[in-house]
Amino acid sequence: MKRTYEERTKKRCLIDALKILAILFTIIAVMIGIELLVEGLTVVKDLTVNFETEPMGVSTESEPHFSWNMSSKVKGQAQKTYEIRIFEGEDGSGNPIWTSGEVESGDTMYIRAEGLILEKEKRYSWRVYVQPTWGWKVVSKAATFVTETDFSETDWIIPIQEDNKVSLVRTQAEIRRMTIREAYLYITAMGNYRAYVEGKEVRGTGGSQTVLAPGLTDYNHTVTYQTYDVTENFRDNLFDNKATIGIALSKGWYGDDHGESSLYEAAFGPDDSVCEMGTAVRLILRYADGTTQTISTGSSGWYSGNYSGVEIGGIKGMIETDVPDGATAGISEEAAEESGESGEENSEDTPSAMTRRIGPVSCMIDNRAAAVTQGWTGDDYIEQVDKWTGVTIARYGGTIVPSYAGTARIADEYEQKYETAYCYHEADISDVGSAGRPYGEALRHEPNTVEKEKDAIRLVPGEKLICDFGKYLSGQVDVTVSGEAGTVITLTYAERLNEGPSEDELTAEETDGRAEISGEGSEDGTAGGDAAETAEEPDGPIGSIRLDGAVTNIYVLGGDEEEEFFPRETYQGYRYVEIETDEILTIRKITGKVFTSQGRKTGEIRTSNDDINRIIESIAVNRLANDVSVPNRSVRSGEREGSLTFAQILELTDLYTADTRAFFDHFIATVQEQGRQTEGIYGLTAPLAEAEDNMNVAGGSDAGIIIPWQLYQMTGNTAVLEEHFNDMATYMNRVYTESYEIPLNGDFLAIAGTSGKYMAEIYRMYDTEIMQKVSEALEREDFAAAYEERLVQFREDFMNKYLDEEGNILSASADGLTEDKDGTPIVDNSQTALFWALKLGLFRNEDQRVNMLANLVSGINNPGSMLRPGDAEDTLNVGLLGIGVALPVLSEYGYTDLACDLLKTKDYPSWLYDLDHEGAGRNPYGYAMDSVGEWMYRYLAGIAPDPERPGLTHIILQPAVDSGRTLTSVKASYESMAGTIRSGWDASGGKIRSYTCEVPANAAATLYLPISKEQADSMRVPRGAEYTGTEKRNGQTCAVYELISGTYRFRVPME
Template sequence: DGTKQIIDSNTQDWKSFDNGPLIDNDFFNGVEYDARKEASVEGWNTVGFDDSSWDGVAQFTGKVGRLEANSGAIAYVEENKIHPIAKDSFKYSEVIESKENGGTSEYATGEVVPIAVDVNQPIEIKKGETLILNIGQNIAGYNTITVSGPAGTQVDVRQAEMLNDGNLNPTDKQGGSCGPKGTLYWAGLTDGGQFRETLNDKPFADRYYLDGEGQETFTPNFTWHGYQYVEITATEDITLYDLYAEDITSVGEERGFIETSNADVNKLFENTKWSQKANYITLPTDCPNRAERLGWTGDAQIFAPAALYHYDVTAFLSIYNDMMDDFAKRSDNAYGTFVPTTPGKGFFGGTIETGWSDAGVIIPWNLYQTTGDTSYITKYYDQMDAYMDAYFAKGYKCALGDWVGFEKTDNSYMNAVYKVYCSQLMSKMAAAVGNQAMVEKYNGLEEQAREYAKTYLDTIGTHKGMDTQTGIMWALRAGIYNSEEQKQQLYDRLQENIANEDQSFRPTSSENTISIGFLGLNVVLSAITEVGGAESAYDLLLQDQYPSWLNQVKLGSTSMWEQWDGYSAEYSFGSSGMNSFNHYSYGIVSEWLYKYMAGISADESNPGYKSIVLQPTMDTGTQYNSEERINYVNGSYDSAYGEIESNWTSDEGNLSTYEAVVPANTTATLYLPVSEDAVAEFENIDGVTYKGMEEHNGLMTAKFNLEAGGYNFAITDGKLTVSMADGYVAMADRGIINKVIAYAEKELADPEFNNVIPSVQESFKAALENAKEVVANAASTEEDIYSAWTTLLNEIHKLGFVAGDKDSLSLVIQAADEINADLDRYVEAGKAEFTTALDAAKTVYNNGDAMQAEIDEAENNLLNAMLNLRFKADKSILEDVVAEAIGKDANAYTAESYAVLTAAINNANAVLADENATQDEVDTAVANVQTAIDGLVAVDETTPSTAPNTDPDHPVEQGTQTGQESTTTKATAAKTGDFAPIAGIAVLAAAGAALAISRKKK
């Protein structure tokens, strides 16, 4: 009836009940649920429920946050159930103590005696037994269990990321296993057990009390855990019928894909994605396992480029940036080390911290590069500028520095290089929005910070200050050197450090390994590559000895770890004080896989992937470990314009083949690492233009401009060739229309244009705008282009020119010459008039004494003759339909119905013979023949004759005769009413070149 009622929260009408089945729903530690109490709240959300025993409510009087929509960071459960795998799934009740503790186990912390289980069948768990299940993937999520047992039985479900290996860490007393081999490793989650007493002896566990009624299913809905292994115990004998895990995340659609010839690199790539999913839950957290889950800004800015390649997280990071922006406005312009938090609370509340609070500048830059949307700059720039002022005012100091690195890089130096980096980004963003004053300001601040950083150059060779892998990599990236010779010295020193020959730099690390911490992660491979060290970058990527990315894969990792030494075969677990196995920061390596290895990136000067940079980088390294070298890569990124593809194969580090897909309405610059000899005889094709040799990203390359399309490059007998990929065709030629547009824009800019009558000005501008849109649209047909430029040329003609001006006539003649070169594509009618008009126009153009009236008349005549030309009609479908009609047996149908068909065939043959037939006439003939076929009336169930037609009353012209009856309509035959598709096919056939870009799915 239109009435409205507001149901608000108040202390009079609302009630609460705290003795229901949900006992505890701790966000970090899990859910405790008593199924026996479900009856006490059954029907609580229905009308008529008796709430007389329920308690009242009190109004909260503390501070509350601002309620806002959170559309870009909603956490959701992925639609896949993860079931346990057989590997490392077992149960046990017996533990063998170590020899040191009087037992017989060789392991320092003892070991369990495993009992095999079948994870695909119900599992009996007796009182005193512990079941361990491996779900095969480290996730952020929760388990659903289905069990049966006596009423009141307490079932504890506990989660962890790793199992203890039974060893101690000889170099760290806080490291090593926290229990017997085969038990859950939880020391890294609870800092060695200090939380165990304060959390009622159930850290990171879900507890369920059975009601004893058959099979019961329990899902903890108010928490999540970070884990791969599940431990289940019960106070009485129970049967586990099913367990499956579900992961939760806030990431959007998957955008990027990488596949290589190296299985371990592929696994590393997948691990980086899993860690992103597990840590992008409403905000970018550090880890989903321990009682922390904070939005650390350092982790977020380091990983942002990879995150934006992997998934659509622009809205997600935008909301996070809003949090940082809001926090800085309330915290003396400091973005802080993690958000959200309370300004001024403790060390991390409101502090400016190098590499962490810089996220307020770095993340907007990455969002702008990915989307091309300058609002990410304009929205945050004032606050970024205020932050940078506060940043420089603080001086060159910071507390965290290159966090968890194996070498100590001076914090003041790291502060300086990050100021160089952030000043560069501030200058570039200012330039993007036309703020020249800010460009100049930050160019100055960049140089100021660089000069300070250069004061550390004299520490090279002393293992102090900047003489570390992170320090030198940043020097190469940020230009912290005084000459090219000094740059080379830095690179040589870096190679010496990485080599670590005889462990001269790092006694506990293998040779040819990295030692960087958090602030070296985002430059390690890219900085080396850009100074010509692609071979070294690949060597580091493929290293599988400790410490390295693939060493973790080799040890069975399914996600990224917080520390290089989180676990190693030599030293067991690292320090328990901070040891997560699901920390995405180290996954920034995947940015290098996309940008350098596969070679897909946005053009920094024209971001958003409207203009694309493609530069595949071959693996030219040599084998020094067990890893096979990479000889093929398939990479793709689904941009806002469509999917970009970059696939290559190589032979001993040399390019063999390369495939590229450039989406519609974009262009690409391709840098192929081939020799100058390979392109000495290169032949361009439509869409591919060779521009010469150029050094780019540390490699000498052949440079090409690519239009939208798909292309296959190959080296054959030492020479580079290119062809259109299957399913792609060249775009319609835009040569004439571009010339006409250029001339029209020149006329538009002429002050005399203002003297043209308003109606002509309006039609001229409309024609010019339409021509530009046609050129920009990759799907424009040749007909579209022809119509657009002839219309615009006609509008140019209307403008009028000064006496004796032949510029307009010259433009019309150029266009006519291109038509004349392909004149056989037009019908005969009008050809003679066109060639006559063209000859006459050229005569007038070459006549130095020609008057304006003669010029105008010649131009008018030629233009009209051009406009009167028509493309030849496509008669292929008509030919098919006539052939089908001729195949009909006259004896099988009534004379009256067959006479109609004969008439239609005769008319169709006349159209086929008419050189000047229009497409409409052809389409009408098709329809008439098809209608006559459909209208044939069969003679009373007589078997059609196969004899030729001899009926003198139904002659068929042009010597045609009837043949055997066909009972199957041809696939190509037109149907009645199919006029529009027929016309479209005819236009496409006449155009002769590709129009809209389409690709066959592989």
């Protein structure tokens, strides 16, 4: 049947309509797919509160700040709006208790929760809802935080304590048989604590094991407390109506030599003549029905005892102890009888009854004494009336504040098994020696193994086992052994083997004052002095000459099938551990554990040069080891205190290599509190380690100005500056009115010195410049103008006094000096003086600048050792105040090739000389040399914050290629607050050939690529990059590109 025209037309229209619908559905489906794809490629991550991931003990009195960042594979992805929602509980669901509302902003850092009201002792969660420029809204995973407690109504208790013994404190309270939804332990101490709840040791965020808590503070004024989630410890409490808390107290910094020299005796407790240990505890239980129960320290229900079996002298202290071989040691007669041991049983047949004195000893653990109180942390333990007594109530007049940043953790990710081990007998050491090994050579032999036990070692009396962990560690060795009860084991820690020639055996040229510079001691027959660069590593006993303080641990076996010894109340710096025994011993496990206050690793850098890679690895290891509670000067030297000089020199390296933002935020708060207590004196250490440290010294006390400024540059957090501005201004006023004291050398530890008055003028100017910028950042225009006026005058006065017409720096003659207080020669145009003058731009014209650079470069090159007789070519002779600025200044003035030459030299003093001699303080600058890490990230790889926009939301990328051809490639990454930044280059013939980088989402960068205009004009520009021309920067001609977020690869054409 024929269709009419109208019917055919309707059919065609229907078909056309269906086609159009099909096209529309296809477009919609594609758009949805793109949206879903884009959404999947963008993630909101790295949520932090007050610099910390999932913090415990967040203040309810001040508004916390919230931060996050984004990662995305969508080029140019950025944040258009954000919304923060805060919830009760841990899963980030339900109705929020607070919301920011949708805020149109690209800000992702330090967002204040205005109007937020938080309850104490409670867990909260939060999420961020981000609308990006491309794609649908992205929601973060939930992150949590737990709020603080209030100790104002909680008693401090003092346990029974005797000499160096670790004191035990415990309580057991009745609780309800009901599900516990939340349980938090809040604890602080005078001394260090180890805490247990329900028989389990408490752990920090993410399950990390906290050590050396509560950390080093000025106990006269402040002590910190920590918060632990112990909910899991009560999972089975439906069948148990008891809660048990156990605390082991040791001296820590508070009660050892540090505490005595810092006058902490009167900080706490009724006896002002000694540092009495004490603790304050609050356990908060929140039941399923919403009710809470608090168990806290007080006079009732708390018991103490000293049968821990552990004696320890604190962090820096030592114990002198008589150790009978195989006999009762370190415990009372009644405790020995209790454990079935007696010193009389084996006193006649063997010489083991003879007492041998070993010292200095850091720690002694006697497992026979510990058997008396076995199980004391659990519910089933019953206190024996003759072993436990009550506690004394005490008051503390200082402030108790929440903080984890001052504690340390056991960094399991850096756990190290020994690489090699060998045994030797004292009788097998040749006393003849050789030129390289004057104290003789030990005849090594492989350790005896245990049949059918692959990793076990059998050690016999008279034999010593040396384990080499292959790298420098800071912490303790965890050892598991088997042996007869009463067997005495001795562990001695060291950084090197027998050290080669003594100082007396070196020539004058070889020593040249290096003993004083390196802080040598005298040899004791088991270790030599400073080694000549040609000396071989002896096959002898471990060296101890540079180990200041107690480095020996003594363990006495209790007779169990296996016994683990792992003291965590102090720490050691070591690479080698020597183990000996007085009875046959089976060693089943030897593991090196690392203690550090650093967080996760944030920086990675690798180069084409193996030697420079060794320096990079050494820096990471050293920084882990020395950032413990405070920035230590040196674990090795026993100077385990907050050194302001080293902290300011090493801060930027630390901030690049690991998450240390909260660590430095905590430390600078300690420094500023110290300044308030002394009306503007920051001192040399924080907290003050010695009364004589209480002075303002150029390059030391200036940390109170420099550290917060550098932290602000890397994080963009103005709160760091706002919080401390008044204290910083007070310090500056004191410097202006009283200047600095100069008790030390102008440039401490320099080979060629600089006038102390010169360095005082330098730091006064540098601090003033920083304070001007701080004032501008905080919009304190009146202060900014006042500091600028002073700075102009200081610069003029400086150049009038120390700069001649040709551009020579009169760093000696202007002050009429020829040598420093220790005899170090002071010279004009010293390297340190030139570096600082160039850093601060202290010249009047280009001719002076050129002459200053010529003086500096020729002095470093030292061709044929003509300019600096006795010193090698391409070496530095700066001191502590010059080492941190040396390489950055060279790169800023276009001498990166010379900076690389300094890195690759192996002559004294240099980075590789240090490593080739096992890195144990061979160079005068010690661990200050690690400051070169900042140069590697900021200049060599070229990842730097924009000084006009701190916080790395806008990044300056400027790779510095080594025209001297030492390096042909560098690859680096940095996990900033803004996200992951990458930068890497390849070169040939001293010219860059390719460059790759990554700019994180919601960030931007300016790239200064060291190529000519002709190369830039002919090079293909990657998508997302905008070429804006060429300019001179850091002594190099650079093509300038503006980059949106994303990854880039630039292929540079040949010239």
